[in-house]
Amino acid sequence: MNEPLPLPRARRQVAPGAVHVPAWLDREMQRRLVGACRDWARGPAPMRHTALPGGGMMSVQTVCLGWHWSPYRYTRTAVDVDDAPVAPLPRWLADLGRRAVADAYSRPADDYEPDTALINFYDAGARMGMHQDKDERVAEPIVSLSIGDACVFRFGNCETRGRPYTDVRLESGDLFVFGGPSRFAYHGVPSVFPETGPADIGIAGGRLNVTLRATGLGRTRG
Template sequence: MTGELFPRPRTVVTPGAVHVPAWLSEERQRELVEACRGWARGPVPIRHTVLPGGGVMSVQTVCVGWHWQPYRYTRTAGDVNGAPVAAFPDWLVRLGRAAVTEAYGDAAAGAAYTPDTALINFYDSGARMGMHQDKDEKSSAPVVSLSIGDDCVFRFGNTEHRGRPYTDVALFSGDLFVFGGPARLAYHGVPRIRPGTADPATGLSGGRLNITLRETGLG
């Protein structure tokens, strides 16, 4: 969120998990929104992922670099249209490295970070994300999470189970959240978003985009 009356501080939520408010400029947010719109059109279009038990996720997802389907990564989208997933661009690698450097204050850690996939989730006013772990990757490198659009409540928990203890963090448009190290396998989710809080200047007049960068470790 830009132009805040009371700027929010950078926060270490738990060791390895860092919240950096207002990290993305308004211009960079607009650029990311346009990129996401392009990826949403294909070659593998944005969709509601169908879970193995038949449930359908309320968020809409599109992937870059590798295609995620529960609970594995593939190069082609066999559960959608069979097309190869969009390539992961170099500029997104650079953004991920800058994010890790910013969150951890460690240029070497940032330089070593080489994300090769992005999962992009779009939340409309009724979408939610249950508590889960990001554990389909073979790499233990951090997850970089970027928020654009409507504010949300981001619930960041422990590594053992979905219940307490957890911390609810308010994520606004432009915020960065990185979790790695001892927090890499923490359960996390989004119990709700706050409709109507998006700034149209970012290019997204409603809903929330969440872009997560990851290293799959798949080579």
């Protein structure tokens, strides 16, 4: 007996200004992003586990474009890796971010100018604790693209790392945008589901998360 097909996942507003759009990236764009992430991970400032001020290491691996992020600042060179200049943010990726904001909010987003991207790679054991994105000088929306294995994305409130929060399952190709009243909401990834990603996008396992931001510090784009 055939199993029933899964119900389509619906677009929804998780909180004011926070929108989840399932299956936003088609397979072709997912493959393009996987190939590009593989190139970016090689450098000039390579992908690394970020060292935290307290002496620990983040379990996710990160590479940056446009501006290099390290706790808790942006710099033009990878000051905590090899001090190499950061690769520029490609125009096509910034354009993708504008389209993401426009689609999430159902309005033109010509004024959205992301100037940095953080690419995070999660293996099966990687996690991201609850945190705020607040090192930017402007409060423009955050664009988050998921590729590969599914995860639990925990989206909280702007006051505390604890409850109330909403757990959202993000699948490969999903878009999540948060801005406005939710721009400084705490969020994290408590778990990744191994071997749940599609087999035809060029990633053998793990989850890629491409996060686009506007820093307010100036732009460098290729």
